[in-house]
Amino acid sequence: MSLSAALPLPPAPRADAAIPHSFTAERGVLDATLAMRHAGIRRLRIAWELQGSADGAVVIVQGGISANRHVASSARFGEAGWWEAQCGSGRAIDTRRHRVLAIDWVGADGCLDACIDPADQADAIAAVIDHLGIARAAAFIGASYGAMVGLQFASRHGAHLEHLVAISGAHRSHxxxxxxxxxxxxxxxxxxxxxxxxxxxxxxxxxxxxxxxxxxxxxxxxxxxxxxxxxxxxxxxxxxxxxxxxxxxxxxxxxxxxxxxxxxDLQSVAPESIRVPTDLVAVAEDRIVPLADLYTLAEGIRARTQLHRISSLYGHDAFLKEEAQISALLETALCRSLTA
Amino acid sequence: MSLSAALPLPPAPRADAAIPHSFTAERGVLDATLAMRHAGIRRLRIAWELQGSADGAVVIVQGGISANRHVASSARFGEAGWWEAQCGSGRAIDTRRHRVLAIDWVGADGCLDACIDPADQADAIAAVIDHLGIARAAAFIGASYGAMVGLQFASRHGAHLEHLVAISGAHRSHxxxxxxxxxxxxxxxxxxxxxxxxxxxxxxxxxxxxxxxxxxxxxxxxxxxxxxxxxxxxxxxxxxxxxxxxxxxxxxxxxxxxxxxxxxDLQSVAPESIRVPTDLVAVAEDRIVPLADLYTLAEGIRARTQLHRISSLYGHDAFLKEEAQISALLETALCRSLTA
Missing domain, CATH: 1.10.1740.110 (Rna Polymerase Sigma Factor; Chain: A)
Incomplete structure (x- = not known):
């Protein structure tokens, strides 16, 4: 594990270039059978959205429990997404270079009244990338609950992932x-x-x-x-x-x-089971995810791990509100994942 | 303001001496008319208990919102009180030397459905000491809500108080x-x-x-x-x-x-309005009363003030659970108030 307080790279220039010819945005629903961690074998409908450069590296992006598959607006799906500041043409998660994949959380439609483990969410995402013929994602960027699921994905489906970025989420709940x-x-x-x-x-x-x-x-x-x-x-x-x-x-x-x-509260990942290069982002003022838990996590991961500690008045919500700090972190991390 | 991390005096020897002849314990209810801070003029019944040496210095003792006038058991009122560990014969608040006065909180009987300010509680206690012919209390020892009321008492009725000990309570709520x-x-x-x-x-x-x-x-x-x-x-x-x-x-x-x-949440005392010598006790792990507020309070009080910072796994509940630490603090403070 290494620690960094600040990041060296300046944000990339935000060119409002025309949408490249290869840009696509599509949505789908996968009917999948999942062996759930606590709730047995279930037939589930997993709604996904994929947008960006058709030949770009796939980046999985997941947010908090109230986020969904629509990370950012596109020409085809014009309504605002939950992470417009970080995702889009010229943004840190640049849809001119990446293909952004996200799902609606299993359970978000209120139709599944059973114990849903974060591991189930990771398995649902794995089912979607398999369905889409994606062998390996360049990165999984998760924030809050999305970070927990990202840790599960890295632990359970590490062969399909090159790099994890987990913001304000840990291997357990305090x-x-x-x-x-x-x-x-x-x-x-x-x-x-x-x-x-x-x-x-x-x-x-x-x-x-x-x-x-x-x-x-x-x-x-x-x-x-x-x-x-x-x-x-x-x-x-x-x-x-x-x-x-x-x-x-x-x-x-x-x-x-x-x-x-x-x-x-069901989150439980053994840090040692993660063997994917990882960037962790901790917010010093976060009252939901204690810093000490992220240190424990960082020390346990069995791959190159960097813990970035930032400070924010917004505490746990920093990933939504600290646009410049988060953007700089994401650009550096994605730059690293694409050149690794 | 001065700061101390630990206290020099060892606990006094706990002699299980016979109850002195002068020991009394009595209860009463005072019908009083109070001009309340927000709720106008009200007729209230204030229940009090007084126990200890009949010629001892009067010490007012008040606890959290669920505490009451029965601080400790006596021969006459044998049921356990809420602060047995600190109050009684040979305890830090020694009933062989002090007369302990406490009230049931105004509103605790559920009969007053109106905004009750901590200032009203201080006024109720002032009405009781006046009724009992007590010109001046040697000390007010308050913990949690009792500390808030103690600060109000010192601010509003400072002429009737020699010394305030306020544990885990501040001049405002965060x-x-x-x-x-x-x-x-x-x-x-x-x-x-x-x-x-x-x-x-x-x-x-x-x-x-x-x-x-x-x-x-x-x-x-x-x-x-x-x-x-x-x-x-x-x-x-x-x-x-x-x-x-x-x-x-x-x-x-x-x-x-x-x-x-x-x-x-209605607590509001200007620290500068307090001109009574004061000991404040802060618990570093208290999630209810931030340490920073107690520093602000200590700096504002216009009399000799000492802020004692202790550490406890029990956080805000330390006054009930850290018997040895609290006992040592109280003994030192009472020793000082009696020799001042």
């Missing part, structure tokens, strides 16, 4: 953070049994996001005095909760939330 | 911790509107206790692998949740919990 997620799931269960499921899901989401940002950001955004009347007090953070909760409820089913949240 | 408590209260509100209030209160308590202990303790106690079946996973921490939740529900009403939890 027990104290698991405890917080258990409460989130119990909130939803409380609402389910009582008919208040939308309100409950919004509340569970509010609890989740507290951990996604740093103490310092809460101080800056919500440090103002509450409004207090005789019978009720309202705290600054409540406006935030009331904004994000309903947005989340609109796009997430309770079953999907329960099973993907649980899946995070 | 906005990120307030956010966690807002979620706890919303869980209870969800349960109330849905009819599942006991389950909701147990769940809110589970969320609260996650913050009371350190990351390292969770690792030690709940770091074992979950039991996973096809449809359900059970994590080690769930046994703990299922044990503590019902215990809490048995002795706390939803209204009392909502109003005392809210009260913690």
């Amino acid at each position: 027990p104290q953070v698991t405890a917080l997620r258990v409460v989130q799931r119990r909130i939803v269960a409380l609402g389910r049994s009582e008919g208040g499921v939308r309100e409950a899901l919004a509340l569970a989401r509010s609890l989740a996001v507290i951990g996604y940002r740093s103490e310092a950001e809460f101080e800056q955004r919500f440090g103002t005095a509450p409004q207090v009347g005789p019978d009720a007090a309202r705290f600054a953070v409540e406006d935030y909760f009331d904004a994000i909760g309903p947005r989340f409820v609109a796009r997430f089913s309770p079953v999907a939330y329960l099973r993907l949240s649980e899946s995070i | 906005p990120q911790v307030t956010a966690l408590r807002v979620v706890q209260r919303r869980i209870v509100a969800l349960g109330r509107s849905e009819g599942g209030v006991r389950e909701a209160l147990a769940l809110a308590r589970s969320l609260a206790v996650i913050g009371y202990r350190s990351e390292a303790e969770f690792e030690q106690r709940f770091g074992t692998a979950p039991q996973v079946g096809p449809d359900a996973a059970r994590f080690a921490v769930e046994d703990y949740f299922d044990a503590i939740g019902p215990r809490f529900v048995a002795r706390f009403s939803p209204v009392a919990y909502l109003r005392l939890s809210e009260s913690i």
Whole structure:
């Protein structure tokens, strides 16, 4: 393992070149039979999207539990993706040079009410690359839950991967953070049994996001005095909760939330089982993924491993918000994976 | 402000001497009219207990929101108190030398459904000492919420206090911790509107206790692998949740919990308004009270102030669990207050 605090390479110039002739974007659904880690053999529909240079190196890109197969917009699929800042023509994950593959998480459609292991997600991705005739991916770039799945993929399907980039995700969940997620799931269960499921899901989401940002950001955004009347007090953070909760409820089913949240807590990879060159990105202020766990992971991996430690007010959400820092890291990592 | 990492004095020898002739223990209820900070003028019943040497110096002792006026057992009131380890004959708060006064928190009976400020609790204690003809207390020893109220008492009734000892409580609540408590209260509100209030209160308590202990303790106690079946996973921490939740529900009403939890978040004392000699105790691993807030507080107080920083696996709960460390701190502090 080696450590680096900052990265030497400047971002590549962002040329707004015309889309190359070879650019393609396609979506599909694979009907696959998966031997799941805990839930037996299941018939699953795995939705995928592939976009970029038709002869480019394949890069698998996966995000948090609320991310999906649409990483970035393209001429064919024009709606904004969840990682526009990092993926596209001239971006760090450059669709002029790479073919970007991503799936919707198994369970995200709310149709599978069973224990879903992060290993199952890795197997689903392996089934898709096999189906598409891709022998080997140049890189797997995963953030948050996607990083956990990337570690599973490297462990279980290392022969099909040249390079792993895992941002803010580890080989296990910390027990104290698991405890917080258990409460989130119990909130939803409380609402389910009582008919208040939308309100409950919004509340569970509010609890989740507290951990996604740093103490310092809460101080800056919500440090103002509450409004207090005789019978009720309202705290600054409540406006935030009331904004994000309903947005989340609109796009997430309770079953999907329960099973993907649980899946995070089922994460278990032996670091020694990973023999793929790896870049790990740790955010010092991350309250969800303790730095100590990423050191343990980095020390265990049996291949060249570099742990990049960055600092961000956004804590666990840095991969979405620290555009310049993350872009520089990705460009260096991809540059290395293509020249390895 | 001065800082000390450890304390010089050894614990005093614990003589199991006979109860002195002058020992008394009594309880009472004061009907008082209080001008509350947010809720207007209210008629309140304030329950108090006073025990110890009849001619001893008065020491006010207050704990967390679930503590009460019964700090320790006596011949007259034999049931165990919430701080037996620190209070009694031969203990750090020695009832052979001191008279220990404590109240049930205003709102603890669940009869007052209004915003209760920690300042109101300080005023209630001031009303009790006035009623009892106590001109001046030798010390106010407060832990957790009791420390917040102690700071209020020192700020508002400093003429009646010689010395403050505030353990694991600050002049304000940190906005990120307030956010966690807002979620706890919303869980209870969800349960109330849905009819599942006991389950909701147990769940809110589970969320609260996650913050009371350190990351390292969770690792030690709940770091074992979950039991996973096809449809359900059970994590080690769930046994703990299922044990503590019902215990809490048995002795706390939803209204009392909502109003005392809210009260913690209403805490607001200007450190500069405190002109009473003060010992602050900070626990490095406390996730509820950031160390930085206690430094700010210590720097602002306009009297001799000493900040004692201790380390404990038990985080915020150290005042209940670190018997030797806390005992040594209290003995030194009380020794100083009696000889000042």
